[in-house]
Amino acid sequence: MRVLDVQNLSVQYHTGNGRKKALDEVSFSVERGETVGIVGESGSGKSTAMLAVMGLLPENAEVTSDEISVCGRQASPERDIAMVLQDSLSCLNPTVKIGRQITETIRAHKKCTRQEARERAEELLDMAGIRDPKLRMRQYPFELSGGMRQRTAIAITLACEPKLIIADEPTTALDAAVQAQILRLLKRIVRDTDASLLVVSHDMGVIAALCGRVFVMQSGRIVEQGAAEEIFYSPQQEYTKKLLRDAKGSEYFPAGGRDGEVLLRLEHVTKVFGTRDGIRDISFDIRKGEVYALAGDSGSGKTTLARILTGILKPDSGVIFYKGEKLETAASAGAWRGKIQMVFQDPYGSLNPCLTAGCALSEALKAQGRMTAKERWKKVEEMLSLVGLSSEDADRYSEEFSGGERQRIGIARALISEPELLICDEALSALDAAARAQILELLLSIQRKRGIACLFISHDLALIRKISSRISVLYGGRMAESGETKEVCSDPWHPYTKLLLNAVPRPDLPNARKARPVLPAETVRRKEREKGCPFGELCGHAMECCCSEAPGLYSFGRRKIACFLYSEEHTGRRTKGYRMTSQI
Ligand code: SF4
Numbered sequence: 032m033r034v035l036d037v038q039n040l041s042v043q044y045h046t047g048n049g050r051k052k053a054l055d056e057v058s059f060s061v062e063r064g065e066t067v068g069i070v071g072e073s074g075s076g077k078s079t080a081m082l083a084v085m086g087l088l089p090e091n092a093e094v095t096s097d098e099i100s101v102c103g104r105q106a107s108p109e110r111d112i113a114m115v116l117q118d119s120l121s122c123l124n125p126t127v128k129i130g131r132q133i134t135e136t137i138r139a140h141k142k143c144t145r146q147e148a149r150e151r152a153e154e155l156l157d158m159a160g161i162r163d164p165k166l167r168m169r170q171y172p173f174e175l176s177g178g179m180r181q182r183t184a185i186a187i188t189l190a191c192e193p194k195l196i197i198a199d200e201p202t203t204a205l206d207a208a209v210q211a212q213i214l215r216l217l218k219r220i221v222r223d224t225d226a227s228l229l230v231v232s233h234d235m236g237v238i239a240a241l242c243g244r245v246f247v248m249q250s251g252r253i254v255e256q257g258a259a260e261e262i263f264y265s266p267q268q269e270y271t272k273k274l275l276r277d278a279k280g281s282e283y284f285p286a287g288g289r290d291g292e293v294l295l296r297l298e299h300v301t302k303v304f305g306t307r308d309g310i311r312d313i314s315f316d317i318r319k320g321e322v323y324a325l326a327g328d329s330g331s332g333k334t335t336l337a338r339i340l341t342g343i344l345k346p347d348s349g350v351i352f353y354k355g356e357k358l359e360t361a362a363s364a365g366a367w368r369g370k371i372q373m374v375f376q377d378p379y380g381s382l383n384p385c386l387t388a389g390c391a392l393s394e395a396l397k398a399q400g401r402m403t404a405k406e407r408w409k410k411v412e413e414m415l416s417l418v419g420l421s422s423e424d425a426d427r428y429s430e431e432f433s434g435g436e437r438q439r440i441g442i443a444r445a446l447i448s449e450p451e452l453l454i455c456d457e458a459l460s461a462l463d464a465a466a467r468a469q470i471l472e473l474l475l476s477i478q479r480k481r482g483i484a485c486l487f488i489s490h491d492l493a494l495i496r497k498i499s500s501r502i503s504v505l506y507g508g509r510m511a512e513s514g515e516t517k518e519v520c521s522d523p524w525h526p527y528t529k530l531l532l533n534a535v536p537r538p539d540l541p542n543a544r545k546a547r548p549v550l551p552a553e554t555v556r557r558k559e560r561e562k563g564c565p566f567g568e569l570c571g572h573a574m575e576c577c578c579s580e581a582p583g584l585y586s587f588g589r590r591k592i593a594c595f596l597y598s599e600e601h602t603g604r605r606t607k608g609y610r611m612t613s614q615i
Pocket of ligand 1: 526568595
C-alpha cells in the first residue's frame with residue numbers, strides 16, 4: 032500500500048526580485064513499512080519538498096501538484112505525517128517541561144485523561160531509548176543533551192501515531208556515537224510500529240544505513256532514483272557519483288604549523304558543573320598557524336573548553352597562557368578575547384535574524400571602533416567576496432540564506448576582526464558534503480594565508496584526520512589520548528579512540544549496515560565518571576584497577592595516553608629500550 036504519493040510537485044517563490052523556482056515537477060512515493068531516502072546538497076530542494084508536503088511553506092510560495100496523498104486520500108499532514116527535524120532544540124518549547132510537551136501532543140491527537148497521557152508519554156520516552164523517563168518528564172529541554180533532545184523529539188513524533196515519519200537531517204547535528212544510536216532507534220521504530228520513514232539527508236552514510244530506495248535531488252529536480260544498491264553500486268548520473276565521491280572525502284589538506292611558536296597553552300584546566308558535564312585536568316598547547324583538533328562525542332567537554340577559551344566560562348582551576356602571558360587579569364583577558372574568534376555549529380542560532388548579513392559583519396567591526404562607516408562597509412564587501420558571497424548579499428537577512436551560505440557569513444564574521452586563533456566548534460557538521468568541502472577549503476586557505484591558528488572541535492574523525500596536525504581526544508571531560516593526528520587516527524592506542532574511529536558512518540552499503548559499536552546514553556556515563564576510568568564500563572580491556580582509580584596521563588614520545596594498559600605499575604616493568612605500541 033502506498034503511504035505517500037507525490038506527483039509533479041512544483042514550488043516557486045514570489046520575491047522582491049521576481050519569481051524563483053525551487054522545485055520543478057518532483058515525484059516520489061513511499062510504500063507502507065518502507066524507508067525511503069531523499070538525498071542532495073543543501074539548496075537542492077529536499078527540505079522545500081518536505082515542507083510543501085506538510086503544508087508548511089511560507090505565504091510567498093506558490094505550490095502546484097497533480098497529487099499529494101497519504102494512504103490514498105488527500106494528505107492531512109497534522110494527522111498522518113510527523114516530522115523529526117535537525118535542530119531538536121528549536122522544535123522543542125524551551126519554557127515548557129518535556130512531560131507537558133509530550134502529553135499535550137498525545138491529548139491533541141487522542142481523547143484520554145491526563146493520567147493516561149502521562150503514562151503513554153513515559154512509554155514513548157522509554158521507546159525512544161530515554162532512561163528514567165519519569166525524571167526527564169520533569170526537565171526542560173536545555174537540561175538534556177543533544178542526543179536526548181533528539182530522542183525526545185522522536186517520542187513527540189510517535190505520540191501522533193503517524194503513518195509516515197519524515198526525518199529531515201535527523202542526525203546532522205549529532206556526533207558519530209549518538210548518530211549511530213539515533214539511526215538504530217529509527218530503524219527499530221519502522222520495524223516495531225506501522226509507520227513508514229522518509230529520510231531527507233545530505234549524508235550518504237545515513238542514507239546507506241537506513242534506506243531501501245533512494246531519490247537523488249539536484250537544483251529542485253529528481254535526477255536519479257532507484258534501489259539503494261543501484262544508487263550506491265552503479266550510479267548513472269554524474270551528480271550522484273559526485274555525492275558519493277564527496278562523502279568518501281578523498282581529498283586531503285596537508286596540515287602545517289606544528290613547529291611554530293606556542294600561541295595558547297592550557298595547564299591542568301578544570302571546570303566542573305556539579306553532576307553535569309565539565310572538564311578535568313586538561314593540558315595542551317596550540318601553535319601559531321597550526322590546526323589543532325579536539326575530538327570526542329557529546330558530553331566529552333569539547334564545548335566547555337571552547338567556552339573557557341573564548342572567556343564565556345572561567346575555569347575552576349588550572350592556568351591558561353596566551354603568548355606566554357598568564358591570563359588572569361580582566362584586562363589581559365579582554366585583549367586576548369579579541370584575538371580569539373569562534374565559528375559556531377548552528378549558523379541559524381548564531382546570526383541575529385533582525386540584522387542583514389552586512390550589518391552583522393559591520394557590527395563585529397564596530398565593536399573594535401577603528402574604522403569609519405565607509406571603511407567598514409568596504410571591508411564587509413571584501414569579506415563577503417572572500418567567503419564566496421556577493422556584495423548584494425549584504426542586504427539579505429539570515430532567513431533568506433541556505434545553511435551553507437549562513438555558515439559562510441558566520442566565518443566571515445569571525446574573520447573580519449583578523450583573529451590569531453579561530454575556534455571552529457562543529458562548524459561544518461550541519462553542512463552537506465559538497466558545501467563542507469568548499470567551506471573547509473576556503474577556511475583552510477584563509478587560515479594558511481593569514482597564519483591563523485585553528486582549534487577545530489569536531490566529532491567527525493574522518494574530517495579531523497584530513498586537516499589537523501595534532502589532536503586531543505576527550506572522553507567524559509578528561510583527555511583520553513593526544514598526539515600527532517596521523518599517528519592517533521591510523522593507529523589508535525586508547526580503546527575509546529578506536530571506538531570513535533569505528534563509529535564514523537560510511538557511505539558504502541555493506542559497512543553502513545553493519546552493526547556498529549554504540550555508546551550508551553550519557554546518563555549512565557556521567558555516573559561512571561565519579562570514580563575510576565571514565566571509559567571503564569564500556570571498555571573491553573578494563574582491569575580491576577580501572578574501577579577504583581582514574582588513569583593518569585602516560586607519555587610516549589609525542590603521544591600521551593590516559594589508560595592503565597600503558598602504565599608500568601599495572602602491566603609490568605619494561606626493559607630498557609622497550610618501544611611501546613598499541614595494546615588494544
Ligand atoms: Fe579501559 Fe582501563 Fe584503559 Fe580505562 S584505563 S581505557 S578501563 S583499560
